[in-house]
Amino acid sequence: MIDLTLDDSGVATLVLDRPAARNALPTEAWWRLAETVAAIPASARVLLVASAVPGIFSAGADLADLARLIDDVPARTAFRMAMAAATEALAGLPVPSIAAVEGACHGAGVALTLACDIVVAGSLAQFAIPPARLGIGYPAGDVARLITRVGRSQAARLLFTAAPIDAAEALRIGLATMAGDGREVARLVASRDVGALRLLKAIATDPADPAHDSGFEASFASPAFAAGVARYRGKP
Incomplete structure (x- = not known):
């Protein structure tokens, strides 16, 4: 589900690999993500967050897992804390982090990219934050990062409409940093x-x-x- 590799150039790659669920992450996977980020070797020069599943970066949180939060009140806190642990670990890395977004990046998947320093969007990248369509909220820390990234008005647009935007629009408003291949950008950063x-x-x-x-x-x-x-x- 979550793998970590380190190559000779110093590029650490955190790979999301859950094809059956479009890289949607249940609560335990968010804890695993936080632990994996904490285990990145000191020799790493840059972290690349990428997907092993063609056409998808991450569908976000796993709805099958979230469904139990309807009745399981303590599980709500556990999910919030697990997701926060993962995003805070990413944001707190002492080396640069890059999200390589190819295909769909929705919900909590966007939160992952907001915790990274650079977001590289492929031509087929698509971003959406759908909680308003699902009848739920979005973590306050991630909303704060979203506002920092794109400004309050564009953040409101993404949150309130829940409508998807393509790579070009994500680049225009600053949700994505640049177009291209995230792996190439990671190799360039690692050369510094x-x-x-x-x-x-x-x-x-x-x-x-x-x-x-x-x-x-x-x-x-x-x-x-x-x-x-x-x-x-x-x-x-």
Whole structure:
């Protein structure tokens, strides 16, 4: 259902693979996702979140699993906490994260992409947030990320209409970052200096942290910067 690999270039790939349910995730899978993200090796330079199922990124939460929440009140809290654990783990990664969206990305699947730094949309990508059609809400933390990503008005449109949008529209409003192949973007990011990637991710996550001033200054002592200056000067 959820697999993790790490290649020699430092690209860690978290793969959603539940074809029978269109990569819809039940409560236990959200816990597994959080545990998998926490287990990403320290040698990883970037995380790619992708699907092994053609034509689908994720249908979101598993409706068969959610149906039991009608009567099982404690299970409602368990589901909310499991989903939050997964998205917070993704958002809190110390390295960049990229969602490669090919095909449909609905509901809680969108929440996964909102927890990533970069969303790369394939030509057939489609995004929708359908809770208003289903008679339920959407986690507050994910709504906050959605507003940060696309603005309050576009967030309201997506939430209130529950209507799907295609890749071009997702790019236009900022729900997707760029068009293309997420794997290629991940390889490009992995080719950059890992120290710089981690510093830049930390700064982007919390720009107001005063500790970043000393981190920025210390980065000029990095071997990568010295090597870059030497190349610029034409030295061997």
